[in-house]
Amino acid sequence: GGAVPFEGTHQAGITTPAQDRLHFVAFDVTTDDRATLVRMLQAWTEAARRMTRGEDAGPVGAVTGNEYAPPDDTGEAIGLPPAGLTLTIGFGPTLFRTADGVDRFGLADRQPAELVELPAFAGEELRPEISGGDLCVQACADDPQVAVHAVRNLARIGQGVVGVRWSQLGFGRTSSTTSDQSTPRNLFGFKDGTDNLKADQPQALDRFVWVSGTGTWMDGGSYLVSRRIRMLIEVWDRQNLRDQQDTIGRTKGSGAPIGATEEFDPVDLGALPPTSHVALAHPSNAGTAILRRGYSFVDGSDGLGRLDAGLFFLCYQSDPATGFVQVQRNLRTDKMNEYVKHTSSGVFACPPGLSGPDDWWGSGLF
Ligand code: HEM
Secondary structure, three states, X not given: OOOOXXXXXXXXXXXXXXXXEEEEEEEEEOOOOHHHHHHHHHHHHHHHHHHHOOOOOOOOOOOOOOOOOOOOOOOOOOOOOOXXXXXXXXXXXXXXXXXXXXXXXXXXXHOOOOOOOOOXXXXXXXXXXXXXXXXXXXXEEOOHHHHHHHHHHHHHHOOOOEEEEEEEEEXXXXXXXXXXXXXXXXXXXXXXXXXXXXXXXXXXXXXXOOOOOOOOOOOOOEEEEEEEEEEOHHHHOOOOHHHHHHHHOEOXXXXXXXXXXXXXXOOOHHHOOOOOHHHHHOHHHHOOOOEEOOEEEEEEEOOOOOEEEEEEEEEEEOOOOOOHHHHHHHXXXXXHHHHEEEEEEEEEEEOOOOOOOOOOOOOOOO
């Protein structure tokens, strides 16, 4: 139930031990005025700083203010602990330049070369209304109400400046980001996150996750890719166990790689079916590594008697081109593709952490 420090070299919510719940939100900026946007980002930072400490979003509070004014906090987190809340902000490519090339905020020359729209991938069925966004906030907490409260209050504070474009709830983290966390299971029933990049591998993080040496506002930051991946649960559930294990490349019980006995035994690529997910995603085949931080979702059912369920995949990398894009291209022949469908996509530049109490989200950019 404790608080995670909001300030630091890197933003919290990336290598922070993955919390149990997610509320991810993408916003579009509705004003064209740069100063208004900056003021809102400063107000967001203040509110985020307070909420990650377990306090109300505003200094007056949900129930102690003027009776004739709307409260500066919505109240549903009164009495709840910080629950490990982290709020991680990212800037989308459209903030710098719209799809038709308009530089709305004078930021075009600050757009990192790495921050471009993702290429198309075979088999995806992206829905534009739940993809992209000028800004995103990843809210993670061990209590769903705490994460939802945080997103709701940011949306409230942003009224007139930003509008919610889409949002996604997630449960049951599908990754471990530290070695002392036990590996959770995803909705296919498999342990997920065994071979993830982890907080206790600083050299690998410096190489694959953190931006460094660019001399730009992104040094110390990271790029986030989001993909809502629908799982065709009913199809999967009819496959026999052997086939499921051959699809993933690991055994369902222990999570050991096929051909090995323990979960953390090294992957022997020669023993895995060559088109299994792990074989194709493994660094020795994909040539790179990413930090995965996804969550399961069940958004009810689809009206055709099937669960609208899957994995809201989130990953962090120092460059999307040599991170997600490279791995996803290598998954072209993945046996798992029969059972999944990507329906939403986003790419965001997440700046470094805040240096102190006066620093704010976007200070290096604007
Ligand atoms: C590993 C499931 C999508 C990249 C794994 C593992 C499972 C899994 C069970 C093995 C345990 C582990 O090492 O974490 C899934 C499911 C997905 C999905 C159910 C979609 C619904 C993706 C996507 C990417 C990806 C879209 C990247 C483009 C990886 C990587 C590994 C991995 C890099 C580690 C491979 C290794 O080093 O051995 N995934 N995954 N996965 N997955 Fe996925």
